[in-house]
Amino acid sequence: MKAGPSSSLGTPCLRRLARLSxxxxxxxxxxxxxxxxxxxxxxxxxxVVLRTLKKTIALCRQAPKIDPPQAVSKRVLAVLRRELARCRPPAP
Amino acid sequence: MDDADRSLVERIKAGDVAAFERLFSRHHQRIYRFAARMCRHAQDAEDVLQDTFLAAFRHLKTFRGKARFSTWLYTIAANSCRRTRRGSGAVAPAKESEPDGGAFPVDDWTRRPDALFLRKETRRAIQDAVAELPKDLRLVLVFRDMEGLSAEEVSRIVGASVPAVKSRLHRARLFVRNRLSRRFQESRR
Structure with missing residues (x-):
C-alpha cells in the first residue's frame, strides 16, 4: 500500500489494526x-499506524499530573470536617 | 486492600470518624487528578472531589474491602463525573473512534524532534483529543493510560467486561492517535 500523509487503509490492514493495542x-x-x-x-x-499508536500511548502515560490547588484541598476538607462533626459521637 | 487503608476504614466504622481525614489526605490527589482529566474544568473537578469523599463517608458501611479502597473511590468519582456538565459530554462522532471509520492519517510524526512532544501545544492537543472522546471511551482511556489502572480494575469500576474495556481502550487510543496525526499535519503546513 502506498504511504502518504492521509490514506484509507485496505480491509486486510484494518482487520489487523483492530488488534493493534x-x-x-x-x-x-x-x-x-x-x-x-x-x-x-x-x-x-x-x-506508521503502529509507531504512532505506540507514541500516543506513551504521550498519554506521560501526561502531566494535575495536583489540586491547596485552596481546593482546604475547601473540600472544611466541608468534610463539617460532615464528620455531625456524625461524631457527643463528648461524655 | 492496602493495610493502612484497611486499618483506617475499620477505625471509622468503629466510630473514629476523624480517621476519615487520613483517608482524604491519602487519596484526594488521585481523585482530583482523575476528575480534572475527565471534566477539564477546575470547578467540576472540585465538585467531583467533594461529592466523592462525602459519598464515600456516607456509604462507608457498604464498602466490603474486596477491592482496593482507591478502586472503590474511583467508582464513586466516575459516577460523579457523569453528573457534571463536561464529564457527561460526548462530542466526538462515534465513527471517528472506529478503526474502520474512513481515512486513516499515516503521517509518521514519531520521527519529529523530541522537543515537539514536550511542547505545551502537544500536551494541549492530547487534552483536547481526550476531552472530545465519548464518555465511555474517555473513562477507560483516562483510567488505563493516564491513571495506570489494570484492565481488570477498570472493568470493575465501569461495570463492563475486560474484553469490552480493552475494545473501548483501543478505539479511544485510535481516536486520540488520529487527532494527534491531524494536529501534527496541520502544524507542518
Whole structure:
C-alpha cells in the first residue's frame, strides 16, 4: 500500500489494526501475532499506524499530573470536617 | 486492600470518624487528578472531589474491602463525573473512534524532534483529543493510560467486561492517535 500523509487503509490492514493495542501489549496469541508481524514487515502504512499508536500511548502515560490547588484541598476538607462533626459521637 | 487503608476504614466504622481525614489526605490527589482529566474544568473537578469523599463517608458501611479502597473511590468519582456538565459530554462522532471509520492519517510524526512532544501545544492537543472522546471511551482511556489502572480494575469500576474495556481502550487510543496525526499535519503546513 502506498504511504502518504492521509490514506484509507485496505480491509486486510484494518482487520489487523483492530488488534493493534492487544499486539502492542503482547496479548495476541502466537499464530495471529506472527501474521501481524509479517504484515507489518511489508506494509509501510501499518508500520506508521503502529509507531504512532505506540507514541500516543506513551504521550498519554506521560501526561502531566494535575495536583489540586491547596485552596481546593482546604475547601473540600472544611466541608468534610463539617460532615464528620455531625456524625461524631457527643463528648461524655 | 492496602493495610493502612484497611486499618483506617475499620477505625471509622468503629466510630473514629476523624480517621476519615487520613483517608482524604491519602487519596484526594488521585481523585482530583482523575476528575480534572475527565471534566477539564477546575470547578467540576472540585465538585467531583467533594461529592466523592462525602459519598464515600456516607456509604462507608457498604464498602466490603474486596477491592482496593482507591478502586472503590474511583467508582464513586466516575459516577460523579457523569453528573457534571463536561464529564457527561460526548462530542466526538462515534465513527471517528472506529478503526474502520474512513481515512486513516499515516503521517509518521514519531520521527519529529523530541522537543515537539514536550511542547505545551502537544500536551494541549492530547487534552483536547481526550476531552472530545465519548464518555465511555474517555473513562477507560483516562483510567488505563493516564491513571495506570489494570484492565481488570477498570472493568470493575465501569461495570463492563475486560474484553469490552480493552475494545473501548483501543478505539479511544485510535481516536486520540488520529487527532494527534491531524494536529501534527496541520502544524507542518
Amino acid at each position: 492487544a499486539y502492542i501489549e503482547r496479548e495476541v496469541p502466537s499464530p495471529a501475532r506472527e501474521s501481524i508481524r509479517r504484515h507489518m514487515a511489508h506494509c509501510a502504512d501499518c508500520r
